[in-house]
Amino acid sequence: MxxxxxxxxxxxxxxxxxxxxxxxxxxxxxxxxxxxxxxxxxxxxxxxxxxxxxxxxxxxxxxxxxxERYRSCDQCDILIRDGFLCRNHALDEADNSFTCDRCSGLVPLRLYEPLYATGDRQLCPNCLDGFDLCDHCAFYDDALRSTETGRDLCDNCASRLDYVECDVCTTLIDSGNYCEDHCDDEDDLDALHSYGYKPTPVFHGIGPRYLGLELEINVPHGHLPDRIDDTVDTLNGLGYLKEDMSIDYGFELVTHPMAYRWALDSFPWHLLQQLDRAGCSGDGNGLHVHISRAAFTGPCHVFRWMKFVYRNAPDVQTLARRSSSYAAFRDSERHNIRDACKGKYWGPRSCAINTQPADTFELRVFASSLDIQHVQAALAFADASVAYTRDLTVPDITQAAGWIWGAFTQWLRTRPQYAPLTRELEDLACAC
Structure with missing residues (x-):
């Protein structure tokens, strides 16, 4: 066909x-x-x-x-994905080779000598990409630190040689607090006050129930002067910045006394977003709220308020997003509430409620945050808990379970001014 x-x-x-x-x-x-x-x-x-x-x-x-990122065997044209030798040549060279501690590839000694990284790791030439040689120990490291004298050191050598970080930038120095050539001594930090700094308070809003915010903030290394300048400019006199030993690199933002309603309406809340976008955070730090003693009608009111906070420690800690030894709920402090209300007992400042300040009670329970709702909820709880316990009567407590957390949250639902706190409690309930 x-x-x-x-x-x-x-x-x-x-x-x-x-x-x-x-x-x-x-x-x-x-x-x-x-x-x-x-x-x-x-x-x-x-x-x-x-x-x-x-x-x-x-x-x-x-x-x-x-x-698939294949590469040729170092001794023939066979393609391999990992290592440096194909299956046949790896067997031939097994007694005269080393294994890279990063990629586990078998590397023939006659082609490459092992290169050592910090920690005595043997690296092949490919895995060494991105590493540099420490000027002191002669080991390779992928995170060397620059010193004021121009040397580059690994963290181990910097620590052994007693180098510290400049208070302004990330340069390592062997003495003093600042780089001599790069930073202008304290001029770059003149708006960062010492821990003990305490200016005359300026009151904002209608009292006598005033709140003072202390927010501990971490700043990315090398950016402290810029964040200080930006924060001080945005606060525009409403607050100031202080050093605090609990902050590795950053500052504590302290406000002048504010009425709760005034704070919601007038505090520059966009500052928190601004700091967050700049890489700052509150991670691992605290948020403290000072409450004016004048906000209480007397020792009995203080007793009811402190009792309410300590009796509901688990719920308060859930709201605060932390349980910390810096804001401890100790039985000894709970048992001494009556004397603390009368000014006969001053416990350690690391309690959940620090009674040491002469003009305020410091509510220390909250975790620091740059989330606006978190911070507003902390202020709301401080104000609402004082308002709630002010008019509690003995029948309210003994017959209506007034000291129970559920009674407080029910009371909140009829007070729209505390919406940030209500929203935070709802979010926490949904997360559980």
Missing amino acids: TTPVDDILRCGDCGSTTPTPFYLSPTLAVCDDCVRALHQCSGCGQITDVTSVTDGDGRICDYCERA
């Missing part, structure tokens, strides 16, 4: 005619002889004439070779 001319095609590779074409694609057909010279990629299945042999005796196309 004669094959119709219309069914005979030319091979797209050699050009010969073929009655039995093999289609590599809808528009490319090849003859039987050319098909036998091709290979199927073991990676993607594509038929191609450009293939390389892999360590598993397979063949892959150029595309798969690039996509």
Whole structure:
């Protein structure tokens, strides 16, 4: 039987005619002889004439070779994914090689000597990319620190040689507090006051129930002067910045006394977002709220308020997002509440409620945060808890369970001014 001319095609590779074409694609057909010279990629299945042999005796196309990041064995053309030697040569060189501690590749000693990183890790030349040589110990490290004298040191050497970080930038110095050549002594930090700084308070809003916010903030290394300037400019006299030993690198933002309603309406809340966008955080730090003693009607009111806070410690800590020894709920302090209300007992300042300040009670329970709702909820709880306990009567407490957390949250639902606290409690309930 004669094959119709219309069914005979030319091979797209050699050009010969073929009655039995093999289609590599809808528009490319090849003859039987050319098909036998091709290979199927073991990676993607594509038929191609450009293939390389892999360590598993397979063949892959150029595309798969690039996509799978194959590389040639250091002693032959076999492609491998990991290490430096193919299966056969790795067996031959096993007694005269080292294993890279980062990629686990077997590296022949006669081709590469091991390069040591900090911690005595042996690294191959490929894995050493991004490492630099410490100027003191001669080990490689991927996070060297620059010193004022121009040396680059690993963290271990910097610690052993008693280097410290400049208070303004990240440069390491061996004495003093500041770099001599890069930072202008204390001029860059003149708005950061010492821990004991306490200016004359400026009251904002209608009292006598005033709140003072203390927010401990971490700042990215090397950016302290800029964050200080930005924060002071935004506060515009409403507060000031202080040093605090509990903050590794940053500052404590302290406000002047504010009425709760005034604070919600007039505090520059966008400052928290501004600091957050700049890489700052409150992680690991505290948020303290000072409450004016004048906000209480007398010792009995103080007693009811402190009793309410201590009796509901688990719920308060859930709201505060932390349980900390810096804001401890100790039985000894709870048992001394009556004397503390009368000014006959001053416990340690690290209690949940610090009674040491002469003009305020310091509620220390909250975790620091740059989330606006978290901070507003802390102020709301301080104000609401004082307002709630002010008018509690003995029947309210003994017959209506007035000291129970549920009674307080029920009371909050009828006070829309405490919406930040209500929303925070709802979010916490949904998260549980």
